[in-house]
Every structure is written in C-alpha cells, then in structure tokens.
Amino acid sequence: MKEYEVYSSLKVPKNSKIIVRLDGRAFHKLSSDLDLEKPYDRTFYEAIVKVCEDLFSEFSPIFLYAFSDEISLLLDNVPFDGRVEKINSVVPSFASASFVMNYDVDFRKPPSFDSRIIPINDEDVLKYFKWRQDEAWRNCVNSYGISYLKTKYSNNEANDKIKGMKLNEIHELLFQNGINLNDIETYKKRGIGIYRKDKKVEGFNKKEKKNQTSYRSYVYTDWELPIFSEDFLKDIGAIK
Numbered sequence: 001m002k003e004y005e006v007y008s009s010l011k012v013p014k015n016s017k018i019i020v021r022l023d024g025r026a027f028h029k030l031s032s033d034l035d036l037e038k039p040y041d042r043t044f045y046e047a048i049v050k051v052c053e054d055l056f057s058e059f060s061p062i063f064l065y066a067f068s069d070e071i072s073l074l075l076d077n078v079p080f081d082g083r084v085e086k087i088n089s090v091v092p093s094f095a096s097a098s099f100v101m102n103y104d105v106d107f108r109k110p111p112s113f114d115s116r117i118i119p120i121n122d123e124d125v126l127k128y129f130k131w132r133q134d135e136a137w138r139n140c141v142n143s144y145g146i147s148y149l150k151t152k153y154s155n156n157e158a159n160d161k162i163k164g165m166k167l168n169e170i171h172e173l174l175f176q177n178g179i180n181l182n183d184i185e186t187y188k189k190r191g192i193g194i195y196r197k198d199k200k201v202e203g204f205n206k207k208e209k210k211n212q213t214s215y216r217s218y219v220y221t222d223w224e225l226p227i228f229s230e231d232f233l234k235d236i237g238a239i240k
C-alpha cells in the first residue's frame, strides 16, 4: 500500500534554506469568539510569542519573525530530511498544540494553523522579511484606522471608508484625531523577532592562570525590532 502515499517523496531542494510560514486559520473568527481587544490584544500576542519560542527551541531556525497570526521560520538545517508532508504537518500541529498550552482561554473550537514552505536563497531573504514587515505595518495602520472609524461610524460605513483610503491618508486621519502611530509600541508596527545573540562571559582560565573572555549564545525575543536591513540580517546571522 505504500505506493498510494503519492506525495511522500516530495522534498525541498537540497542545500537550500527554507522559510516555513504558518498562519492562524480563521483567526478573525477566533478573535471575535474570544472577544480580543482591538486593534491589539496583549495577551493574544504574549501567547503567540510563547508559540514562537516553543517553535524556536524545537526547530532551531536561524530567525523567526511574527506579527498578527502569522509566523515565519527561516531554517538552514531543514528538519525531516526535507520531506514536505512532514514539515507541513508537524510544524503547524506543534504550533497549534503550543497555542492551546500557552493561552489560558476557553476556545470555542480547536485552533489550527496552515503552513507553507518557501525555498529561498540569501539574496531573497531580506526581500522576504521586508515584504512581511511591510505587511505588519499595513496591518497596523489599517487596524488602528478601522478601530478609530468604528467609533465614528457604523461597522459597514467604517469598512467602506477604509477601503477607499491610502495608508498615508489613514495615518493622517489618526494623527488629526490625536492618535500618533509613531508613539505606539514597536512590536505593533514592526512585529516580533527571535534569534540568537552572544553574551560576553568573563571567566578565569585555571590552566593558563589568566582571565578570559568567551561568548555564549542565547535565544533572544526582540519586541523592539529595527526596520529590516541587510546589516541587521547579517548581524543576527540570517544571511552571509
């Protein structure tokens, strides 16, 4: 019967880094079921960050980036020998289980994440993460915009109004009404990243009888990400 498992030999290209991107399924419904705060719900974000930290320790990506209900993992050590079915089933189910374990709410139904794989070379890694970070910013402006408009208009009117507005027009409207997006928390505008950092450790080398500096790496969750640049991705070792 093995021959019926027609997708089981599908593998990602050898020697290629990959990005695995997860996205919460129907989280719009989940957010209304759980009555999440709009535009940003801190406890939801904290639960998503716990999921990200679990994913980081399980799959050791070089870099993990998240905003809203989506999580991207950049991997160079591709798990499961690169088998697409394994990656696209185990990673999102691990995330769903972690989400339930780390989020103390009464779910109406089991939450799930979808998953896709993007083989990627170093030249495109910056492009990819800039693309997702731009989306985080668009999402931020739109979320604040719609929340503000709903305080002035009916839901339908607010939705119609925002559809006809450019990003800078929403930004300006908010500013005119006392909401300055420059002042809101960085993670709302730029998302959250996880990567390894080096910690300086001073010690005494008994054999050589002298002080010695060494570096130990640790996992760092960055709520204050910069706008992505080549330098930043080089610094964290995401690209050469």
Ligand SMILES: Nc1nc2c(ncn2[C@@H]2O[C@H](COP(=O)(O)OP(=O)(O)OP(=O)(O)O)[C@@H](O)[C@H]2O)c(=O)[nH]1
Pocket (backbone or CB within 6 Å): 023, 024, 025, 026, 027, 028, 029, 031, 036, 037, 038, 039, 040, 041, 042, 044, 045, 068, 069
């Ligand atoms: N209230 C609230 N909702 C949030 C928050 N973060 C994410 N969401 C919800 O999550 C949704 C994520 O967008 P999408 O992934 O495009 O929508 P989805 O409903 O998950 O649909 P699919 O991913 O296509 O299954 C947003 O539309 C919001 O409704 C938050 O902090 N507060």
Ligand SMILES: [Mg+2]
Pocket (backbone or CB within 6 Å): 023, 024, 025, 026, 027, 028, 069
């Ligand atoms: Mg979603």
